[in-house]
Amino acid sequence: MDRFLTCSRELFNTYFRQPDPWSDPHRAWHLRDRFEPVRSALFRGLVAEPHGLQPLDYGQLHPQISVVARQAGELPVLLNRESGATAGYWDAPVNRLTPEAQLRFVSFFDWAEIERADYRFVMAKVVAWPGVDLAGRFGLVETKDVTFERAD
Numbered sequence: 001m002d003r004f005l006t007c008s009r010e011l012f013n014t015y016f017r018q019p020d021p022w023s024d025p026h027r028a029w030h031l032r033d034r035f036e037p038v039r040s041a042l043f044r045g046l047v048a049e050p051h052g053l054q055p056l057d058y059g060q061l062h063p064q065i066s067v068v069a070r071q072a073g074e075l076p077v078l079l080n081r082e083s084g085a086t087a088g089y090w091d092a093p094v095n096r097l098t099p100e101a102q103l104r105f106v107s108f109f110d111w112a113e114i115e116r117a118d119y120r121f122v123m124a125k126v127v128a129w130p131g132v133d134l135a136g137r138f139g140l141v142e143t144k145d146v147t148f149e150r151a152d
Contacts, residue, residue, distance in 0.1 A: 001065075001148045004046040005108060008039050009117045021114040028114040051150065058107060065105035066151040067124040067141065074098055078140040079126075086123065086138050094134060097141075101129040105148060109140055119143055 016035040021028035036059075043058035053064045069075040079092035086106070097103070104127050108119035121140040128135055 001047060004043055005119055005143070007046065008042050008108070009119055011035070011038065011042070012117045017116060018114070025114065032114050053150070060106070061125050062105045063127075064151050066149045067103035067105050067122055067146050068149050069097075069099065070145055070147055072099070075101075075141055075145060078121075079134065080138045083134075083136045084138070090140055092134070092137065094132070097126075097129070097139070098132075101132070101134075102127050102151075103139070103141070104151065106138065108143065122146055 012032075012035055016031045016038070018024065018028040018031055040058040044055045047053065047065075048055045048062075053062065056062055074096040077095060077097050078090035079094055080086070081089045081092045103124035106123040106125060108117075109121040109123045110117055110119060120143060122143050123138060123140055126135050126137045126139060
């Protein structure tokens, strides 16, 4: 996953990002949209195929990739206030995940999609969390705080 993150970020920042995106936002969004199929091909080629995972497009929930805390204990999270929403407000009252929460990878995330990408966050879906009624919510966790494992 680290190779994909680095490659995707550098390709976007170097070849698909307009240097001053807000001077011509229409062009900046067009470049970002042209990058999407490239990013999906990179994801399949660097992550899915080499690891025998389903060759899903980047940005779709990937049921075979778990997002796991690097350190034992609770994981800080920004949960979407609406179940199933991947945009909007990331201010649900719960802001920490316990180790029992099971997350699946969706994408790397930046607040501004047409500015320089740093992929500070991972967007993941809570697929199960025993005793907590938040399964189905999407959340943002800091990339530095997680690793990725195969979920079968």
